[in-house]
Each structure stands twice: as C-alpha cells, then as structure tokens.
Amino acid sequence: MTGLVLGGTSLAVVLFLISLRVPIGVALGTVAFGGFWYVRGWNTALGQLREVPYNFVANWDLSAIPMFLLMGAIVAVSGTATALFKAARLWLAALPGGLAVATNMACAGFAAGCGSSVAASATMGRIAIPEMLKAGYEKGLAAGTVASAGTIAALIPPSILLVIFGVFAEVSITALLLAGVLPGLLTAALYSVMILLRCMHNPSLAPRISLDDEPDLRRARWLALAEIWPIALLMVGIVGALYSGTVTPTEVGAAGAFLALVIAVLQGKMNVGKFIEALKDSMAVTAQIFFVGIGALLYTRFLALTGMSRILADTIAPLGLDPLLVMLAITVIFLILGMFLDPLGILLITMPVFVPLVNAMDMSLIWFGVLAVKFIEIGMLTPPLGFNVYVVKSVVGDTIPLQKIFKGVGWFLVCDLIVVLLLVLFPVIVLFLPDLMRG
16 A cells, blocks of 8 residues: 555545544544554554653643633633723724624734633623623624634634644744734734724614613723733733744743732732632643644654655645645645534645645645634534634523524635635735844
8 A cells, every 4th residue: 555545545534434423633643543454554553642742741842722711711700801892882883784893893902912712702702792792792892803803812812722833833933923914914904994994885784783871981991901901911921922933932932920919919810719710611622622632743753654645745746846836736625624513623634745845845834724723713614513602602602593603704714715715825914024024
C-alpha cells in the first residue's frame, strides 16, 4: 500500500469513527496507533504512545492555553459581559438595529478578554437576546447576531486556536496572535455595517429605540464606559505586550489572568466561590484540548511516516497550480468539515495535511493560520452542526426555533465570505501587524 493510499485511508477511518460519535482525540490516537503498528510494528507503536503524550504536554508554548483560559474564565464569572452590553446599549441603541450592533460590539469586546467563541455566545446570549426580543427585534436577527459575533473570539487575542496552530505549524505564536487582530476587527465592522443597512432597509426587523427616558443620558454613557475599563485595559495590555516583543504569549497569558483577577477583586465582583469556579472551568477545558492535541500529534507523526503530505506537495508543485485555486480547494474542504466537526477537531485534522502543502507552495503560514481559523469560524455557523448556533439554542430554549437561528446567521455568513475574499486578495490585512513588529 502506497503512502498516499495509506494516509488517505487513515483519514477516511478517522472521519468514519468521528461520525460514530467516537471522541476526536480517541479517533485520531487509535488510527495513528494502528497505523504505526501496521507500518513499523508493535514496539514502534508503543514507543510513540509513550513518547508523544509527554512531549506534547511538556511543550512550553502550550502553557499559554491554560493561562488564557483562566483569564477568560475570570472575565466570564466577574460580570464583565453585562457591563459591556450596558455600555454598548447606551451608546448605540438609538441606531437602526442598535441593540444588535451593541451586541455585536459587546461580543467583540468580551472576546478580547475571553478567547472562547462558545463562552462569548453563551454569555452574551443570556444578556442580549432577552433585551432584543423585549424591544421587538426579529428573532432570527437577535439570535443570529449573538451566534455570529461570538465567533470573533476565535480570531481576536487571546485566541486558543491560533496558539494551537502555532505549536503544530511551528511558527511564531506571537505573530499569529497579532495577525488575528485586524481580521477580527474587520469582521466586527462588517457585521455592524450589515446590521445597520438591513435595518435601514427593513425597519420592521428592529424597531427604533428611544433613550429619552434614560435619566441624564450623557452622564450614564460615560459612567458605563468607566465600568468597562478593565476589558479595555486587558485588550490593550495583551496586544501591546505582544507587539513589544518583550514577553512570550505564556507570560502575557499569566499576567492577563493575574490582572483580570486583581481587577475583579477590586471591583468587588470576585469571591472564593467564583474563583474556584473559574479554576475548574479552565482546568476542564485545558484537559479536553490537551487530550485531543495528543491524539492529533500522534496522527501527525503517522502521516509524516506515510509521506502523504510530502507526496501531495510534490504532486501539486510541478503542476504550477495557481495558489488561489489551491486555496479555493482548501476552502471547500474546510467548509464541508465545518458542517460536521467541532472547531478544535477541524483544526487538528486538517493541519497535518494542509500545513506542509501550504509551506511547499511558499505561502505564509501566518497568513494561512488566520485564514484557517476564519474558515473554522464559518464552520461554527453552518448547518447541520453549527457549533455556535447550538450554543445559542441551548440558551434560548424553545423561545426561538433552531431553523430560525440558522436563517438568522445567513447574512453574517455573507459577511464572513467577504472577509475571506479580502484576506486572500490583500494578505497585508493579516501580515501588517506581525511585519510591523519585526520591522
């Protein structure tokens, strides 16, 4: 059996096992172990099983993940999301679709201190959707805004997916995190513009809200801004520290977690019970990520043994294919996988195949990493398994039908495809901050 056939067969078996609801880490690790056994024998397979878990967990760069997760958990339990939405509502609610725009911007701000799309959508959903429904907003717009805006957390630092990509692709995690800033802000801006235009064209989607009954509106607005300074401080601190190049992502994560804790304590929004809850949440998610990562690293090593990625690269390179055509094919694959797999699974299954291919074609891995995460964002909204859509559904219960939420994210998916097109045609959007840091 040739390496290409063996690698392709293994990938098909992985996808088959996942379709049977086998956990992704187990599916990847089991297929890799069986592959090593088939190609090199029992002793080699056992040797990989002994070596890989330790090497993965002992990777210093990955220590950024529990730090970012702890920072996000502290931000989530400290009530920052409520303050963000309150401030955005006071400043933006009077616009066409103002509450939806406010929700979108509050999600982007929360993402900067959270790093988790699921946490951003779940938290903002509980706060913003009841407010929008109470104001008479169309249900699809209300739920679709929360589900879509939550995905921005996958790009804006601290992004767990970008950290994992950097470790596996062996590229600068600092550069990757900085590269996600402008695409994340661009996504939030396009979402806001789309909401405004839709609500101007069809006012029945979102009845205009008057803030005339708000006592001393100007003072209330500035007081609301004063309440969200912690998240602004965290965001500026993270990006500024990474941009300066004087600290590592792990050090930024640790400092961010400590700063978030200090701020929450000083504001009286943290107690022992909430801190223990944040620790439990961050440890549980860290364990899940590391378990899947170990399986992915085993599978990556097996694919390297088969030479599948090298064969694909050697086959495509002489054909002189346009990089845009290659990216189109990769886009289609990401979109298909996004319909059936969770975000981490998509990233870890595709990297062993796509990273060597992109590298062989002399395309920037920093640029590709951001694009890959953007594709995963889209996958979190597409049926039948739109991860964030189901998160929002779990929040709203029977209030909003599932099909209505999927319909509601449709216009946001159009915006996402426009962002992807801009990132492909103008890579400088992704590479500007990393290049500026190096220069």
